[in-house]
Amino acid sequence: MSEAPEADTAHRAFPKAEYEARIAKVRDEMRTRGADVLLVDCVEHMAYLFGYVPPAAIYQPALLPLDGDPVVIVRTLDAPTFTEQSWVEDYVSFGDDEDPVTILAAVVQRRGWASRAIAVEFDSHFLPVGRFRAIESALPNVHFIDFSKVIWEIRLIKSEREIAYLREASRIADAALIASIEAAAPGVSERECAAALYATALREGADNGRSALLAAGKRTDSLHGRLGDHRFEKGDILHVESIPLVRGYGARIMRSTVIGAPEEDLARAADILLAAQQAQFDAMKPGAAARDVDGILRRAVLDSRLRETYTNFTGYTLGYIGLPKTSDFTRAFLPDSSWTLEAGMVFHMYTYAQGLAFSDTILVTPTGAERLTRSDRRLFVR
CATH class of the missing domain: 3.40.350.10 (Creatinase/prolidase N-terminal domain)
Structure with a gap:
């Protein structure tokens, strides 16, 4: 640790x-x-x-x-x-x-x-x-x-000590995410995956009770859905968002997992989303226009027809999170965003389509983007 x-x-x-x-x-x-x-x-x-x-x-x-x-x-x-x-x-x-x-x-x-x-x-x-x-x-x-x-x-520009807490939260987010994915299997309840995530997050040092958003089966189009009692079947998708806090500083990561081999159209959708998002990360440098960074991913998803509309942010501010707020939209990525990126900013960059969701915690450094969450960027298969 x-x-x-x-x-x-x-x-x-x-x-x-x-x-x-x-x-x-x-x-x-x-x-x-x-x-x-x-x-x-x-x-x-x-x-x-x-x-x-x-x-x-x-x-x-x-x-x-x-x-x-x-x-x-x-x-x-x-x-x-x-x-x-x-x-x-x-x-x-x-x-x-x-x-x-x-x-x-x-x-x-x-x-x-x-x-x-x-x-x-x-x-x-x-x-x-x-x-x-x-x-x-x-x-x-x-x-x-x-x-x-x-x-x-x-608060937008983080100090070295704040970034250190975000790094630690990211490490915990990765560990908890993988524990949840590894618990998934045919016949297993989605609650077992949630339990694995929460137990891992707390053991690793998370100091918040609400450490995850999780959905499975037909409910994976709802990123903020309520935890249910679904038991996995072949072809199901497990959506996990790991959101631990350390000293109140929160990292976030989303990955999708298919139970059994994914169908060709689902695998194609994952490849498009991951590639477009990686191109977005590559553009996240000091001085970059937020609208341009947003457009890289938004255009790719719409042009590929994975979604008919794209109304949500493609990223938003991370840092200290205090209830009742659960997200910080002081800076958010939209087509009309007029602000520019600066070194020391940290964001949750996310995308979803076709029941799949991928995200990472990204630090803007003087030379470009650093991915603080480090889990493999792929569609997981169980």
Whole structure:
């Protein structure tokens, strides 16, 4: 088993210096937008800036001023977890019989921020309309500034330590995928394949419970289908997407497996998909236009008539994944994508047609694409 990067303590994902560098970038954007304080409650950004991953059961936000230390509002029950995970020393705890919005407003008042400009991530899943209205009501003199998308954009370029976690997640994804495929055989339930994948992922070091998407038989056109009780028969296809997390950083890989020898048209479809996707990988270099990279695969699939339409992305951002989000579309590959690739970006590149699906985790390096998931790129046969 390969080693994940060392942190300051066994429970902290990164050294304090890395968090400080991230905060410096965020503060630059705060100055540009005229914000004195930033309200952070998006779980991905709580982890990214402060190292704390709060459970979603009760609201636990943080306040980051332009100068001085951040302060985190922490549920008393979660305080031991907070002190293990976070480098932040200044926090205010509250009991379950208290309203966290009231606590938040009191902190803002005590710190002298009640008449200042506070930036808010309006795209946060943890700030629904009702909660924001309650914050507005409690802080009537605050000027709120939209800070949506800003930290998502900052997070696009991964540090060496982040890439190390993604490499480890990719290694686990490969091992779990192969375990699932090797469990498949005529008469075996698709649940046995899922069990093999989950057991392998957890043994190898995955720290998430939801480690796979799996479908079999006639249901393989549904990439996000519900696990069923199908028992394999000759000619069936097994679709496996292995999605483990390490320290919250997720890799993804999809492969298809045929039970028995594949028919000629299915083998042809696999060859077309794999070749087109490899050409797409080869084009993934810094400065490449995302629409051009997308078009390589999309045109090949449509021209070969494997699909009549192609409405989905051909790839999207990978990195830290925090519930309730399960995918990050800050950058996604579409025919009209106007952005360009940069070194340090990581993507899940995927394609599917005719019940077959193939994908890999791809790092953009200064010289081109590096495939972090390394399982054989082929149609597996059992």
